[in-house]
Amino acid sequence: MTMSRWNPMSLPLLLVLTSLSCGYLPESERETLNSLLRVMVQSVHSSEGPPNPSVHLALRLASSHHLPTEVLLLQQLKMTAVEKVKHGEDFSSGLVALYTLAMAASCHNPTDVSYKGERIDLVEILQQKLTKEIEHIGKTTFPLSNYYQVSLDVLTLCMMDAEISQDIVQILIDAVMNDKFTYGSEFSVDTGAVAALALRCMIDRKTTIHISNALNHILEQILSRITDDGLIGNLYSTGLAIQALSVNSDRVAPGRWNRTKSVGRLLSGILEGSFANPQAASQIVPSLEGRSYLDVTRLNCAEDCSNLTFPVSSTSPPPTTQGLPITVEYNIVDGLTHSFSDAASVSVPGGSPLIRVLERARDLYPDRFSFSITQNLWGPSLTTVQGLTASSQNRTYWQLLSGSKPLDQGIGDYKPKEGEQIFAKYSHY
Ligand code: B12
Structure with a gap:
């Protein structure tokens, strides 16, 4: 693993840095996106439930930042990860993967996470958890958690340049080719999207395993779920699917997918209030920023813009209006x-x-x-x-x-x- 980009001090030091020109969306749409970022920032300060690594990941992949909130959330994640491991609490493989990506997106080394003198190696823990998932597939034909998490695990280990056995990649390929990504009889676009990101990462890593057919198969399934208004699957899978299709655009024939339409549908979903849940918001932010989970290790934390305004001091909840x-x-x-x-x-x-x-x-x-x-x-x-x-x-x-x-x-x-x-x-x- 390359260690040069892990800098434990980078984020706090950058609190003072600001810049004016950040971002990918036009100005009018940026305000819509910023409203989502504020939903996530607000959720960190509301102290409801455990810290959310998916929210941290999305805040880091955004081009506008409220850095004090990111520093706070990172600290909460480190504490929770260490405590979970120390007390043997429930920590599913996919959750470990999200924590790992969240640390990496802050340029912190996930192999060395410490809190109050205790140290854990999230990458090693993830490798062990993924091995358990694979053993479970061998015994029952199903993962311990689900294929969404197995895909997230492979994606994360690939991003961290950690060892992944050929058997594991082959099991993911077999699951793709045997159409195992279904709930009921419905193909899970979310699962397919994360698998497409994982397989893309593995191809870019130049493995000797033949991945191309499986990746094309999954992309075909995702493309077949595009609706006239630009949704891919449903409103809540579209963000992940945009990531998957964007990073694999060299495999998507011209005219098969209109990216602008899909992004536009997400933006109208935000305006309709469909992304008030911070977890839902976190899954669409990367694609609205023109980024994907594959960008996590390409972020330059020294270039963060701390330009997102957020009223941290106002703690009074909005007035509640009771409907008829x-x-x-x-x-x-x-x-x-x-x-x-x-x-x-x-x-x-x-x-x-x-x-x-x-x-x-x-x-x-x-x-x-x-x-x-x-x-x-x-x-x-x-x-x-x-x-x-x-x-x-x-x-x-x-x-x-x-x-x-x-x-x-x-x-x-x-x-x-x-x-x-x-x-x-x-x-x-
Ligand atoms: C796998 C999965 C399931 C499995 C989970 C069990 C299992 N052992 O695998 C099953 C099939 C049971 C399931 C059920 C439902 N799911 Co589901 N699920 C997923 C999926 C593909 C992956 C979740 C995951 O493992 N995440 C990774 C881990 C690390 O995160 P986690 O939060 O710890 O994961 C747990 C929760 O996500 C929970 N869970 C799964 N789905 C849902 C939905 C809701 C509303 C809640 C609160 C929790 C929850 O199960 C996970 C495993 O324990 C996601 C896709 C996505 N984009 O996130 C959809 C997803 C989260 N599910 C969704 C929905 C709508 C549902 C249902 C409400 C569907 C329904 N009509 O009944 C039900 C939940 C009903 C209930 N009783 O409350 C939506 C949520 C959208 C939203 N805005 O709320 C998603 C995003 C899929 C989509 N694109 O529509 N789901």
Whole structure:
């Protein structure tokens, strides 16, 4: 691994540096992008939940910066990573990969992360975690986590110039060629996009394994998910897909993809309020900046512009306006063993997130609508309903639907409409 770019002092020293000409988007669109950056900066100061490495990565890949926030978040990430390892807490391979990329994007050496005298090597930990994923695929045909994370692991190790065995790359290639990137029967564009970045990195590293066919196959699948309005998959996979297609533009035939249209669709999504979740924001910022995760090790931290204005001092939350009450039909269904099915009509203020509907149903009928959630980078996910718990071992989850259409957001973000029929359906993936 090249050590010359790792400089533990670079970010704090640069707090004083400013510059006026930063960025890739035209001025009018830059303000829209800056509003996203502020969503992420705000989330660092709100101290809700654990620090988010994907947010740090996006802040670092942006061309406008609020450097004091980045310094703070980096410190929080180092502390959390060291504590997780020290206390043996849950640390999935993909999360380790994101932490590694976040450190590298700040020109800090991920092989030497220290906090209060304790030291960890994130790259070594990632190699061990990826080995476990591969062993699990050997035993069960599925990774311990999922192929999105396995792809992120390979991408990160490749970026860090760390050793990756040929067997591992071959397993990723086999997964691509055997169309393993599906949930239900749907191809996961997000997973394909991260795999395309990983395979591109491996090709640029000049490995002897034949990767080209697999990369072309995955790009073809991504291209086939482009819709008329420029989305690739859905609104939340488009940012990653733009990265994948951009870094592989030499393999995309002219006329197959209109980059400007896809970027324009993301910008209108921001204006519609669809990226208020900092994790969702973090996944589109790199592509709006004309960058990709492959740029992480090309960043010159000495050239950062600390030019993003952000009112850190104002801590008062924005005033909340309660909408008129709406009625939502909430259904819970065991779609696997058909052990139960139940429904209730509940009333919540208009504009409330779906979780308010679940809470209202539980408050009204505690014996029929109990549930529990798990917090992760995306916010709360619904894990248990009426004692029936999602299990990654059995590959079951509580799928969320409006009528028969799967939601593209979770219970913390989705805002049901008047008269909507919402289903939580215990399903396989
Ligand atoms: C794999 C995956 C799943 C798997 C996760 C289980 C597993 N063991 O693999 C399954 C199939 C269960 C799943 C379910 C859902 N998912 Co999903 N998922 C992903 C994917 C491809 C990778 C996640 C990951 O591993 N990230 C890396 C690790 C390091 O981050 P992490 O936060 O620790 O990962 C965990 C969470 O992401 C969690 N998770 C996965 N999906 C979702 C969705 C929400 C809303 C929440 C809160 C958590 C969550 O599972 C991960 C593994 O434990 C992402 C793609 C992406 N762009 O991020 C979509 C993605 C996050 N999922 C999405 C959605 C919409 C859902 C569902 C709401 C779909 C539905 N209609 O039911 C449900 C969640 C329902 C619930 N009960 O709350 C959207 C979220 C968009 C948004 N704005 O909120 C994404 C971005 C895909 C997309 N482009 O639409 N998902």
